[in-house]
Amino acid sequence: MTQAVKKIHFLGICGTGMGALAEILQEKGYGISGSDQNVYPPMSTQLASLGITASQGYDSQHIPQDAELVVVGNVIRKDNPELLAAQQRNLPLLSMADTLYQECLSNKTSIVISGTHGKTTTTSLCAWLLECAQTDPGFFIGGVANNFGKNARLGTGPYFVVEGDEYDSACFQKEAKFLHYHPKVLILTSVEFDHADIYKNLDHVLSAFEKLISQLPADGLLIANGDNENVVKLAEKAPCKVVYYSLQSKTAEYRVENIENTEEASKFELHTPRGTLKLTLPLHGQHNIGNASAAVALLLELGIEPSRFAKQLAEFKGVRRRHEIVGTYKDIIFIDDFAHHPTEVKATIAAVRDRYPGRRLWAVFEPRSNTSRRNTFQQDYIKAFMGADRVLLAKVYNEESIPEEEKLDVQKIADILIRRGPDAHYIPDAQYLKEFVLRGISSGDVVLFMSNGDFGGIQREIFDALGKRRIITDPSNIKMGRVPKAKAST
Numbered sequence: 001m002t003q004a005v006k007k008i009h010f011l012g013i014c015g016t017g018m019g020a021l022a023e024i025l026q027e028k029g030y031g032i033s034g035s036d037q038n039v040y041p042p043m044s045t046q047l048a049s050l051g052i053t054a055s056q057g058y059d060s061q062h063i064p065q066d067a068e069l070v071v072v073g074n075v076i077r078k079d080n081p082e083l084l085a086a087q088q089r090n091l092p093l094l095s096m097a098d099t100l101y102q103e104c105l106s107n108k109t110s111i112v113i114s115g116t117h118g119k120t121t122t123t124s125l126c127a128w129l130l131e132c133a134q135t136d137p138g139f140f141i142g143g144v145a146n147n148f149g150k151n152a153r154l155g156t157g158p159y160f161v162v163e164g165d166e167y168d169s170a171c172f173q174k175e176a177k178f179l180h181y182h183p184k185v186l187i188l189t190s191v192e193f194d195h196a197d198i199y200k201n202l203d204h205v206l207s208a209f210e211k212l213i214s215q216l217p218a219d220g221l222l223i224a225n226g227d228n229e230n231v232v233k234l235a236e237k238a239p240c241k242v243v244y245y246s247l248q249s250k251t252a253e254y255r256v257e258n259i260e261n262t263e264e265a266s267k268f269e270l271h272t273p274r275g276t277l278k279l280t281l282p283l284h285g286q287h288n289i290g291n292a293s294a295a296v297a298l299l300l301e302l303g304i305e306p307s308r309f310a311k312q313l314a315e316f317k318g319v320r321r322r323h324e325i326v327g328t329y330k331d332i333i334f335i336d337d338f339a340h341h342p343t344e345v346k347a348t349i350a351a352v353r354d355r356y357p358g359r360r361l362w363a364v365f366e367p368r369s370n371t372s373r374r375n376t377f378q379q380d381y382i383k384a385f386m387g388a389d390r391v392l393l394a395k396v397y398n399e400e401s402i403p404e405e406e407k408l409d410v411q412k413i414a415d416i417l418i419r420r421g422p423d424a425h426y427i428p429d430a431q432y433l434k435e436f437v438l439r440g441i442s443s444g445d446v447v448l449f450m451s452n453g454d455f456g457g458i459q460r461e462i463f464d465a466l467g468k469r470r471i472i473t474d475p476s477n478i479k480m481g482r483v484p485k486a487k488a489s490t
Contacts, residue, residue, distance in 0.1 A: 007066050010034030011082050012073025013054050014043040017096055020140065020152030021071070025103060026050060027154055035062045035082055037075075060085035067091060071099050072170045074177075083171075095170035097180035104138055105160050105181055111298065112181045114164035114212060115189030115225070116205075117344050118291045121283070122189055123163040124319050125295035130159055132312035133304050137161055143338070146317035159302075166208055168198055176208045182215055185301075187223045187294050191230035194341055197370035202230075209234055216240045223297050225290060226252040243301060245293040247286055254297045256289055261354045265314065274300055280314040283323065285351025292316075323351060326449075327463040333359075333446045334463050340369040340452040342380035349387040352448055359446050363388035364437070364458075366451035367408050368397040374406050381408075382416050385424070388448075391417055392436065395428035397453065430456055437462050 008025060012018050013034025023046075026032045034047075035055040047054050055062040058081050063070070070086040070093050077083075086093060094102075101110075113123040120143040127139035128147045138155030140162040145151060164178030164186075191209055193202040213234055216222060224235040226244035235242050246252035247259075255271040266284055270277045270293055281292045292313060299309055318324065326336045333356070339348040349363055363385055367373050372381075373396045385391045393410045396402065410426050417424035427433040437447065449459045 006068060007031045007033075007064060008069045008071060009063050009067040009082075009086075010071045010073070011058070011080065011086075012036055012075045013047065013052075014039055015073050015075065016043070016142065016151060017140070018071070018073045019043045019047060020150070021096055021100055022047065022052060023050060024152055024154050025099075026052060028103065031066075033062075033064050033067070035059070058082045063089075063091075069094065071096060072172070074168050074170050076171055078171045093170075093172065095173045095177075095180070097169045097177040098173075100140060100162065101180050101182065104140065104154065105162065108138065108160040109158055109185065110181055110183045111159055111161045111185045111187075112164040112178060112183035112212075113161065113187045113189070114166070114178050114209070115187075115231070116166075116192040116194050117341065117347070118189040118287060119163045119165070120319050120338075121288060121322055122187060122291040122294055123161055125292055125313075125316060126161045126187070126298055128316050129295050129299050129309045129313065130157075130161065132315075133299060133308040135159055135304075141319070143322065144320040146320060147315070164212070166205070167195060174198075176212070178212050179208070179215070183212075183220065184217065185221045185223070185298065186213065186216055187298060188213075188231050188234065189225050189291065189294065190228045190343075191234065192341070192343060193376070194371050196374050196376045206230065206234065210237060213238050221301055223294055223301065225294070227290065243297060245290065245297050247290055247293075254293050256293055259286075259289060261357075263355055266354070270296060272297070272300055274306065277306055277310050279310060282314060282316055283318060283351075284355040285323075285347055287347040288323075288351065323348065326459055329463065329466040331444050332441060332466070334459060335446065335448045336459050337448060337450050338452055339450040340367075340372045342377045342384040345381070345450060346384040346387065348448065348450060349385070352446060353387060356446050359444050360389045360442065361387075362390045362392065362437070362441075362445060362447040364392045364394070364433070364447060364449045366394040366397060366449075366453065366455050367410065368451050368453040368455075372452075373397060373399070373402050373408055375408050378409060378413070381413050382420075385413070385417055385422060386420065388422050390440075391422045391424040392433060393424070393426045394430070394433060394455070395426075430458060434458055434462055434465070438465055441466075 008030050014036035022032045032052045039054045039056045070091050123141045124145035130137040136155050136157035138160035141151040142163045166176040169177045199205045220240040222238045222242045225231045226246035226249045244252040245254035247256040258269045260267040265280050265282045267280050321338045324336045327334045337348050339345045414424040414426040
């Protein structure tokens with residue numbers, strides 16, 4: 001981006017990433033405007049507080065006459081009226097990924113956190129530990145990091161940490177965002193098939209990550225999860241130094257041992273080339289211990305002494321909507337999580353088990369992502385939910401947009417689960433699902449909600465309604481059995 005550009009218009013400005021980038025660019029002195037199909041809190045109020053105008057809907061008149069550049073979010077279609085107007089006016093177009101690189105990454109050490117799972121938490125951990133080491137890092141995260149209260153910052157230090165998403169960049173740039181970040185350091189957490197709407201199969205996914213790894217310079221660094229088979233295969237092709245972190249391997253440079261779980265935290269030993277560190281992480285689940293190990297490995301490989309950050313790992317506050325306790329009522333705990341891929345669902349359930357052993361665990365799931373709405377992982381979801389005591393499955397989100405032969409068969413998953421152990425129910429009606437939880441909940445229960453969307457706000461509705469209900473104190477009083485399909489409203 002040339003210094004002559006001063007006025008920038010954003011298409012899709014209320015997206016988490018787009019709004020954060022708009023804020024950063026305003027901080028750098030650019031005049032910012034934007035539009036979105038849905039302008040609503042919290043992003044609308046956040047932008048308004050910064051003096052940034054966000055127009056409702058898309059209209060060619062929303063682009064200011066003095067706009068010199070248009071940043072296009074990946075939700076924007078080719079027939080968007082503002083995109084067409086920008087093209088007609090011959091305004092330069094950039095994707096969010098290219099804009100982020102040019103304005104934030106090009107003159108810093110680009111640290112990219114990538115992988116099918118764990119990106120957001122690992123990026124937040126890296127940013128937090130670099131902050132504790134007083135390096136004032138810049139960061140760009142796919143969720144709100146609770147230690148910072150935001151998901152992006154420009155920073156004044158030499159490092160910029162960015163979550164490297166494998167999803168498309170823009171309608172005119174049909175390739176992964178992470179291919180535009182040109183990492184000096186890359187953390188690769190996991191690689192599996194996902195995003196069935198844009199990737200054909202696992203080989204297609206692997207090819208994208210292979211391109212990413214090939215961008216690493218000879219003096220770069222790849223920090224790889226040694227417990228993920230696909231990651232190990234990809235790492236063998238890296239043109240630079242590779243170090244592994246692992247909970248299983250005895251030969252990895254960063255090895256986890258002696259894990260202890262309490263309700264408050266996970267404690268473990270991390271064997272490193274610099275000696276053994278005893279660490280405390282206020283998160284649970286082996287996947288999160290792996291994420292933390294990758295972050296610690298990053299700082300050690302950057303030459304930062306453990307005394308500057310290791311103890312502060314215990315002060316990490318997590319990420320909004322990642323194993324987030326949204327409320328407690330007496331001794332009933334409600335947790336909200338972003339899990340949607342079956343691997344994430346299984347790991348999240350296991351993490352809750354680690355934290356609350358002996359309690360009855362409800363897993364309430366909404367198939368909402370482009371992959372989870374399809375039958376790609378029909379069998380995998382059955383295995384993923386086996387760790388829960390009671391499973392409630394909502395209907396496929398926006399199911400009419402999925403061809404019938406591709407749609408996830410949620411009823412079939414519930415039917416198989418209930419025969420194999422968990423008390424499972426498919427409840428397509430949101431109000432009925434809410435009532436089922438309220439009538440069946442028992443003292444000591446843990447209720448885990450999983451969706452990559454807002455789940456229609458059902459988490460908060462159930463929690464708010466609890467004070468008006470009598471809570472069963474004896475789980476044996478709960479009647480088990482199939483829940484009939486809700487009748488269509490008239």
